[in-house]
Amino acid sequence: IETRLLASERDRWVKRHKGAFDRVLVDAPCSGTGTWRRNPDARWRALGPGLDNLLPLQAEILASAARLVKPGGRLVYATCSMLAEENEEQVAAFLAAHPAFHVVPVREAAPQLSFSAHPDHLALTPARHDTDGFFAAVLQRGGPPPAA
Numbered sequence: 389i390e391t392r393l394l395a396s397e398r399d400r401w402v403k404r405h406k407g408a409f410d411r412v413l414v415d416a417p418c419s420g421t422g423t424w425r426r427n428p429d430a431r432w433r434a435l436g437p438g439l440d441n442l443l444p445l446q447a448e449i450l451a452s453a454a455r456l457v458k459p460g461g462r463l464v465y466a467t468c469s470m471l472a473e474e475n476e477e478q479v480a481a482f483l484a485a486h487p488a489f490h491v492v493p494v495r496e497a498a499p500q501l502s503f504s505a506h507p508d509h510l511a512l513t514p515a516r517h518d519t520d521g522f523f524a525a526v527l528q529r530g531g532p533p534p535a536a
Contacts, residue, residue, distance in 0.1 A: 402452050410461045414453045416446045418467040418474050422512075422521025443473060450482050454489065459530040462492065470513060470521035479509070479525045489527045497526040 392401065419442060420427075450465055457463050465482070467474050483489060494510045509525040 399452065402455055406455050407458045409456045409458060411464070412453045412456050412461070413464045414450055414466065416449055416465065416467050416474070416478075417442060418446070418469040419471060420468055421470045422468040422514075422523075424514075424521075426520060439471075439473060443478070446474060446478055447481060450478065451486070454482070454486055454527075454529070457529045461529050462497070463489070463527045463529070464524055465527065466522070466524040468520060468522055470511075470523070475511070475523040475525075476509070479527070482527070488529050490531075492526040492528050494524070494526065 419439060446467075450463075454463055465479060469475060479491070483491070491508050493507050495507060498510070509523065512519050512522040514521060
């Protein structure tokens with residue numbers, strides 16, 4: 389396992405390692421709305437750089453990380469946000485721009501996580517799961533898409 393901080397698709401390291409990895413995890417910078425349960429005062433503060441800055445940054449990091457994934461490899465996109473703009477919508481935009489990738493349903497990627505209400509991704513909420521809010525989607529480069 390190798391951990392690498394990437395902030396831009398222009399990173400030279402990304403160019404040198406294009407298509408080299410079986411698995412890549414993107415723990416995207418996000419609004420942190422999923423942590424409000426532990427930090428209730430955070431909801432009254434500004435969202436850091438704000439969604440206007442976060443959304444394009446998330447998209448750029450996700451696109452950059454995608455370049456590292458070899459054919460048949462998987463990319464996991466994760467946030468501690470509960471906002472659709474940072475989660476489902478970000479994944480949908482990525483898939484529209486990267487047709488070589490498809491979603492691997494969370495029940496296929498991690499069958500032990502059967503408590504997720506959504507079949508395509510993991511979405512934890514404080515109200516339903518008694519935990520912080522969290523989102524994760526598994527995206528695969530190439531290979532057959534899962535049967536519906």
